[in-house]
Every structure is written in C-alpha cells, then in structure tokens.
Amino acid sequence: MLSECLSYWSFNVSDADSGQHVSEFNWDDYLEETGALSVPHHAFKHVSKPGQTGLTPGMKLEVCVRTEIETAYWVATIITTCGQLLLLRYEGYQDDRRADFWCDIMTADLHPIGWSKQQRRPMRPPEGVREKHQDWEALLEKALAESCSVPASLLEGVRYMP
Incomplete structure (x- = not known):
C-alpha cells in the first residue's frame, strides 16, 4: 500500500554521513498497534495510482x-x-x-x-x-x-x- 512506499522512503535509507543504516519501520504494523488510521490515498494526488503502469499485485x-x-x-x-x-x-x-x-x-x-x-x-x-x-x-x-x-x-x- 501507499504506507509501505512511504515507509521505504522515510525509514529504509542509509545515513550517508554517519554510515549507519536506519532500521526498517513498518507503517502497517504501527497503525495496527496504535489503532491509528492512515491518510486516504486520494490525499496523495502527486503519487501514481496502482495500475497506471499496468503492473498489479499478484503478477x-x-x-x-x-x-x-x-x-x-x-x-x-x-x-x-x-x-x-x-x-x-x-x-x-x-x-x-x-x-x-x-x-x-x-x-x-x-x-x-x-x-x-x-x-x-x-x-x-x-x-x-x-x-x-x-x-x-x-x-x-x-x-x-x-x-x-x-x-x-x-x-x-x-x-x-x-
């Protein structure tokens, strides 16, 4: 889902200056554990919608x-x-x-x-x-x-x- 994309960009990157790798953060687990709701996909109009590339989950x-x-x-x-x-x-x-x-x-x-x-x-x-x-x-x-x-x-x- 979009939250997984965001977790990749936000938390699965290396800090080039320190040489340390930031541990992976999983938004789906966090939302489930806290009972929080994710932002709806329509709020991210700048991000391609699934299917625009023709590639879909399950392929x-x-x-x-x-x-x-x-x-x-x-x-x-x-x-x-x-x-x-x-x-x-x-x-x-x-x-x-x-x-x-x-x-x-x-x-x-x-x-x-x-x-x-x-x-x-x-x-x-x-x-x-x-x-x-x-x-x-x-x-x-x-x-x-x-x-x-x-x-x-x-x-x-x-x-x-x-």
Whole structure:
C-alpha cells in the first residue's frame, strides 16, 4: 500500500554521513498497534495510482537475485506498486514479508515468466528460499506453471543495469 512506499522512503535509507543504516519501520504494523488510521490515498494526488503502469499485485516476474555470486534469476510476486517502484516477494516466502524488497522498474533486471528459459539463464532461489525449501526445483516448477506473468509488453523499453 501507499504506507509501505512511504515507509521505504522515510525509514529504509542509509545515513550517508554517519554510515549507519536506519532500521526498517513498518507503517502497517504501527497503525495496527496504535489503532491509528492512515491518510486516504486520494490525499496523495502527486503519487501514481496502482495500475497506471499496468503492473498489479499478484503478477509474477523473473528478477535477478542480487545476493548470488553468479547471475541467477528467481520468480517474484508483485506485492504492491508505487509509481515505478515495486514491492516484490520471492517465490517460496509465502506470507512471510520479512524478505520483501523494493525495486525500480527503470533500473531493475526484470523479465516476464519464461524469459530465463528462453535465454538459457539459470534459475536459482536466494539463500533464504533454499533454507526453507529442500526441493526448491519443485517449488519453481509449480510457480512457473501457475503464474500470472507480467505481460512482456509492460516491461518492453524498461532499461536495466545488469
């Protein structure tokens, strides 16, 4: 949701001067714990509404796994969108949002489902998924068979840094 976008910009940044990383703050948890209400989305007219990019929560795509030494890709699900930012969750984390990550569609290495196979690129999950799932190959097979892929046309023209 928009509150997640705001928490990313407000609290998930490094203080360049001190070299310290500010711990992540989760607005949804805070609002639930305090009983507070979030500001309605229409109050943020300057922020793109979900769907304007055509990318919607639930769509899946292949994304470069940055923690791997060798370039590998894994399936991720779009959790929410905020303009050109996507909150993604790797396949295998189910409802565990601790490993969710933000990426910018203009700079991230994102592809529709099936791209890795066409390009003969390796598909390998991040370490956290390998720890949770002994048979991650079966997990991948299931994800590829059942996925609602991001249409290739929505990623065309999007540049990325390999």
